Structure formats: structure tokens, C-alpha cells
Amino acid sequence: MxxxxxxxxxxxxxxxxxxxxxxxxxxxxxxxxxxxxxxxxxxxxxxxxxxxxxxxxxxxxxxxxxxxxxxxxxxxxxxxxxxxxxxxxxxxxxxxxxxxxxxxxxxxxxxxxxxxxxxxxxxxxxxxxxxxxxxxxxxxxxxxxxxxxxxxxxxxxxxxxxxxxxxxxxxxxxxxxxxxxxxxxxxxxxxxxxxxxxILTELRLYTDNLEQLVCKRLEMLEESDLKFFDLYNALPDLVVLIDDKGVIRMVNRLGAAMLNQTVENLEETMIFDYLFETDPDVFVKRVIDRINEEGAIRDVQLQMITPRGRRLEVEISGNHIALSQAGMHYHLVIRDITATKKMEREVLKSSQLLDTSRQAAIFGLARLAECRDDCTGSHLLRIREYTRILAVELSGFPEIKGIITAQFIEDLCLSSILHDIGKIGIPDAILLKPDHLSAEEFSIMQQHCLYGSEALTLDDYEEEELGFLKMGQEIALNHHECWDGSGYPNGLSGMQIPLTARITALADVYDALTSSRPYKPAYNHEQARMYIIKESGRQFDPMIVSAFLKREQEFKAARRDLLLHTHPSSITTDTHGQP
Known part of the structure; x- marks a missing residue:
């Protein structure tokens, strides 16, 4: 101009x-x-x-x-x-x-x-x-x-x-x-x-020629409409207008290219034809019905597929538009998030790899103490499996409902193997003695609970980030406490003993009973079972014993499988030939 x-x-x-x-x-x-x-x-x-x-x-x-x-x-x-x-x-x-x-x-x-x-x-x-x-x-x-x-x-x-x-x-x-x-x-x-x-200058100069000015403004308006149309077609997302039957009435050019189609080929087709393994009723429920109820939707994720078979992860936002003489229509903006979802999967895979590495590091830490009298590490594997079995069963008990979550079980399985980490501070002469310990030696052995608790102290860390180590600390300190108060190192009783320590205590004793030692042969499952029942209410929490009895066959199977995996010759059998 x-x-x-x-x-x-x-x-x-x-x-x-x-x-x-x-x-x-x-x-x-x-x-x-x-x-x-x-x-x-x-x-x-x-x-x-x-x-x-x-x-x-x-x-x-x-x-x-x-x-x-x-x-x-x-x-x-x-x-x-x-x-x-x-x-x-x-x-x-x-x-x-x-x-x-x-x-x-x-x-x-x-x-x-x-x-x-x-x-x-x-x-x-x-x-x-x-x-x-x-x-x-x-x-x-x-x-x-x-x-x-x-x-x-x-x-x-x-x-x-x-x-x-x-x-x-x-x-x-x-x-x-x-x-x-x-x-x-x-x-x-x-x-x-x-x-x-x-424009303001023109208005002042041409007030005597208003008709000509209006014509100019109409031309500018038409130019603006064309620019808007160009902008609409330049949007990289798929922008569609569909009616209440799912028929595509309008679509932008680049959005059509996202589906490997032209605007002419897409218009008057059904949007359902481009959904991947999604029933039309599901699309109506998640998109159209929600727009009718809420007025608009955001970030609804679905999968679409192009005529050439290329699958797309998409995110849908939209709202409804009432067109005169045409009824209710729905304006949808469909964004291709395939690359984003792929990146999310890669991040998840990396997170899982990091978690695996962390578990391996914790297992290696626990074996620093354990390998001095069990170089196979099989005791740690069994303790981890036994505590998992007990925790899964206890999660359904009404007395503690809501306490044992999936995260609780994951942390318990990881931290329970640290229960004897304090043994690294016990002299070899006592730890490896092939006979019963004297009263003085047993007093020294009891110190491993305190050593383990001190080793896992979390003064410099956030408890939320290292919950499994905090749990490991309370297990290391309290897994030799008894329900009736006769245990050590603090003589705790009943509910004073942390739940994690009560679970690990039973798992640890079961494994000790069913494992051979220089001073005793291994019990079979039935003998260990009778001992645990006898000690219910004395050494063990009756609720934990009840969970053990409900899952004892899983204990038996886990012990057999892990012994076969590490040293099959150590398996003992009962009178019926069962381990």
C-alpha cells in the first residue's frame, strides 16, 4: 500500500x-x-x-x-x-x-x-x-x-x-x-x-470518501482471510472438523499429509477408518461423549494408522461447534506424539536398567558380609524370595491393609538381604567357629545387629529417595528381636518390633533351619514348619506365622528351586522323598 x-x-x-x-x-x-x-x-x-x-x-x-x-x-x-x-x-x-x-x-x-x-x-x-x-x-x-x-x-x-x-x-x-x-x-x-x-491517517484524510475506504477495508479483510486460511493449512497437526456421525467435513493440508492422504481423499470419509485397534464406540465414549459432557477435552491419547500401515501415537484435544442448519460438529486437533512416546519408552527402559544396576550393587554389598560363611550368595536369594512370599500374603490381611504396598514389597525384597550386613564387623574366629558359641562369644556375635544398623545410617540422605536403605537399617537392628521380648539387642516385644523385621526374622530362621551348619544337619520343611508353629507367639508374630502357613508350599518350592540352582547336593528329603 x-x-x-x-x-x-x-x-x-x-x-x-x-x-x-x-x-x-x-x-x-x-x-x-x-x-x-x-x-x-x-x-x-x-x-x-x-x-x-x-x-x-x-x-x-x-x-x-x-x-x-x-x-x-x-x-x-x-x-x-x-x-x-x-x-x-x-x-x-x-x-x-x-x-x-x-x-x-x-x-x-x-x-x-x-x-x-x-x-x-x-x-x-x-x-x-x-x-x-x-x-x-x-x-x-x-x-x-x-x-x-x-x-x-x-x-x-x-x-x-x-x-x-x-x-x-x-x-x-x-x-x-x-x-x-x-x-x-x-x-x-x-x-x-x-x-x-x-489507517488512522487515512480516516482523517478521506472521511469525504467513505465508500472508497470501505472497499479498501473489504479487500484487506479478504487478504486477512486468505492469510488465516494459509495459516490453517500450515499447521503441522491434523486439524479436522467432524460431525456427530464421525464424518470428516474439513481438514487441513499438512494434517492430511500426516495420514499420507490429500485433503480431497480425507473429506467425507469416516475418522474411525484411521483408528488402530480402537473400536468406534471407544472413540465416541472417550472423545465425542466427553466433549458433550465437559465442553472440551485435552490430551486424549489413542493410536491411528495410515492407509500405508504406518502406526501413529496421537494426542487429541477438541471442542464442539454448533453450526447453523448443520447440527453439532466437533473440532479436533490431533497431534502426532509417536517420537515423544518412543522417547518415553527409552527413558523407561533406561530407568529399568538403572534399577537393575542398583539391585546388583545392593546384592554385592550384602555379600561382603555373607560370603565369609556362604560364598554362593544363595542364602541372600532365598531370604529375598521368602520375604516376598510373606509380604504378598500379608498385603491382604485386614490388620495391616494399606501398609504393604507394591513399593513396600519392592523395598523389602531389596533391603532384607542386608539383614546380616553387620557380620562384616564380627571376627572370623567367632563367625566361622564350627561349634556352638560360648556366652562371651555369643554376646560379641549379637553386636552384628548394631554394626549393621550403624552401617546403614542415613543422616546425609533424603529418606524418601533411599527408603530401602532406611528399611534395611531397621531390619538389620531388629531381626533378632522376639515377639515375647526375649530377643536382642533391645528386648523389644510385640508391635514395638518393626513389621519389616518381623517378616525377615521368620524368613531368616526358616532358612537357617533348612540349611546345614558345621554343628547341625539341615531340617526338612516339615521339621522347620513344626518349629515355627511352636514358636508362634514367643519368637514370631502369630500373624506372620499365619501368612507362612498359608504360603508354605511356595516356601518349599522356592527353597527347592534355589538349592537346585546353586548346590543340589545340599537338598534334604523327608520320609516321603520330598525336600
Missing amino acids: PSIAGTEPFDSAKELHELFIQRTHVCLWLGVVFFSLFSLLDFIYCRSFFWLFLGYRLGFVALLVFLLLLLRYPPVRQYSHSVMWSAMLLGTIVITVMTVHLGGFASGYYVGILLMIAGGFSVLPLTVPQSLILGGLMYLVYTVTVSLISLSHGSISVPALANNSFFFFAIILITSVQCYDEIQITVKSLRAKASLRA
Whole structure:
């Protein structure tokens, strides 16, 4: 549109420069506020460096205030880009110096630079080249500074450098993409403001030619509609309009391509045809019925399939639209989340691998003590299985309903194998003695409960994160306590004894009875069963004994299977030839 008399043509470079000056003030003030506030983090995280870091921060804040004062003078305003870039690079230097004090590349303080990049680039109207260059310079300042200082003190932590570099480049790339979108939107916004000013001028100049002005506005409206239509078709998600029968009435171009179809081929077809192993009634219930009830839905996950057989994981959001003379219709936005779901499965697989590694580490820790008198580790395997059997049965008992959860069982199976970890502190002469212990020796042996409890103390850790170790501590301390109070080391009785220790106590005694020792032969299952029944209410919690009797065949089978797996010659048989 030609410029109107009295108005200037739109100059995007000039407008962006003015906007940059405004945003520079905002960024510098944000730097003043946040660099000061993050002193709280220094006080909590690295108190020994608090005063030194406070000096760095206040020095940088003073520099920012000085730059703000300089920008008040018109001759300096034209150099706002240089001022802002200098502030970002100086801030990078300050944070880099802090990371050097805290271990160089191993320090997580470099995240402060990432916050500067994310915050500054989101506020400033930067082009993609500008964001890449500035981000690259900040990265070079950080890596070169830390590398030079690290080399002068020893060596560079290459894994930490690689990890930090990955996040640097990821943030730089993400913010550069954001800068691209923001600059486009900003230019359009500035252009729209310039157009609005031109429109106001036109209204003043052409009030005597209103009809002509209305025609111009109609043309602009049509152009706006075309732009909206282009935007609709440019959306990467599948956007469909369906009626209450599931017939697709309208679809965007890129969304149709997601299903390997054209708009013409998709319209007037049934959306049910593109569902993978989902009954139409299920789709109606989860999508259409919910929209009718709630007015809108979000993030309903289903699977779809293209005519070529490619399966898609999708997320559906939508609402209803009442069209005149056409009844109720439903507007759905269907997003392809196949890649996201794949990533979630990979994360889950990694988590499961980590859990397996953790269990292996705990098992190895328990065997440090156990292998001194059982190098096979089979005792630990049996204890873990026996406690699992008892816990699963007890989870249905009304007396403790809700206490034994799936997490409780998982932690118990992991922590029960640590019950004798304290034996590592018992002398070999007592632990490996092939005969009954004297009273003095038995008193020393009893100390393994205290040793185990102390070894698993969690003073420096969060209990929620290491619940199985907390559970292991109470088992190690209390698994020789008796229901009637005659046990050790503290003479606890009844419900004073933790449930985990009561469960492990029975499992441990059953395994001790059915295992041979230098001073006794192994009991068969029936003999061990009779002993446990006799000790119900004395050594053992009657409720735990009841759970054992209900699952005794599983005890018997687990003992047989694990003995066959480790040393089959050790299996004893009863008079009927059963182990």
C-alpha cells in the first residue's frame, strides 16, 4: 500500500533498533535483580565462597547500573547492541570465574550462563545469526577460560565438558529457533502498528470518501482471510472438523499429509477408518461423549494408522461447534506424539536398567558380609524370595491393609538381604567357629545387629529417595528381636518390633533351619514348619506365622528351586522323598 501524505513508510530495521533499545533496558534491569537474588543460592550451596561471590555479583550489578545510566544519553543509544553484548559476555565471565572456584567443568554453576542465554534471547529481538554468534561467544568464553585454568591446575574433566557442551548447544539451538519465530512475529507486529497509524491517517484524510475506504477495508479483510486460511493449512497437526456421525467435513493440508492422504481423499470419509485397534464406540465414549459432557477435552491419547500401515501415537484435544442448519460438529486437533512416546519408552527402559544396576550393587554389598560363611550368595536369594512370599500374603490381611504396598514389597525384597550386613564387623574366629558359641562369644556375635544398623545410617540422605536403605537399617537392628521380648539387642516385644523385621526374622530362621551348619544337619520343611508353629507367639508374630502357613508350599518350592540352582547336593528329603 503506498504511503499516505504525512506518514513515513515502514522501516523494519529502524523499528527493530528502537525495540532493541527498549528491551536492552529490560534485560539490564533483569540482570541487576537476578544477579543480586542468586546470592541466596551462593549462601545455601557454597557458603564458603559466599562473600567472594557476593563481591563478584555486586561488581557486575554496579557495571549494569552504569550501563543503564549511559543508555540515557542519545549518542550512546545507537550502540545498544554493543552494550548488550558486552553485558552478556561480562556476565558469562563472572559466572565462569565462579565455576572455576567450584570445580570447573564439574560445577553445575554454568547453568547460570544457560539462564542468561534463555532469558536474554527470549527478551531481545535477535536474528538467528546474532543469537548463534552471541551464544557461541558465550560458550567460548566459558570453555576457554575454564580449560586454561584447569590445565594450569592439572587436567580437564572431559565427560563434564562434553555434558556441559551438549546443554550449551541445545539451549543455543532452541533459543535460535525461538529467535527466528520471535523476529518474524515482531516484524509483523511492528508492521501492523505502522499500518494502524496509516489507517488512522487515512480516516482523517478521506472521511469525504467513505465508500472508497470501505472497499479498501473489504479487500484487506479478504487478504486477512486468505492469510488465516494459509495459516490453517500450515499447521503441522491434523486439524479436522467432524460431525456427530464421525464424518470428516474439513481438514487441513499438512494434517492430511500426516495420514499420507490429500485433503480431497480425507473429506467425507469416516475418522474411525484411521483408528488402530480402537473400536468406534471407544472413540465416541472417550472423545465425542466427553466433549458433550465437559465442553472440551485435552490430551486424549489413542493410536491411528495410515492407509500405508504406518502406526501413529496421537494426542487429541477438541471442542464442539454448533453450526447453523448443520447440527453439532466437533473440532479436533490431533497431534502426532509417536517420537515423544518412543522417547518415553527409552527413558523407561533406561530407568529399568538403572534399577537393575542398583539391585546388583545392593546384592554385592550384602555379600561382603555373607560370603565369609556362604560364598554362593544363595542364602541372600532365598531370604529375598521368602520375604516376598510373606509380604504378598500379608498385603491382604485386614490388620495391616494399606501398609504393604507394591513399593513396600519392592523395598523389602531389596533391603532384607542386608539383614546380616553387620557380620562384616564380627571376627572370623567367632563367625566361622564350627561349634556352638560360648556366652562371651555369643554376646560379641549379637553386636552384628548394631554394626549393621550403624552401617546403614542415613543422616546425609533424603529418606524418601533411599527408603530401602532406611528399611534395611531397621531390619538389620531388629531381626533378632522376639515377639515375647526375649530377643536382642533391645528386648523389644510385640508391635514395638518393626513389621519389616518381623517378616525377615521368620524368613531368616526358616532358612537357617533348612540349611546345614558345621554343628547341625539341615531340617526338612516339615521339621522347620513344626518349629515355627511352636514358636508362634514367643519368637514370631502369630500373624506372620499365619501368612507362612498359608504360603508354605511356595516356601518349599522356592527353597527347592534355589538349592537346585546353586548346590543340589545340599537338598534334604523327608520320609516321603520330598525336600
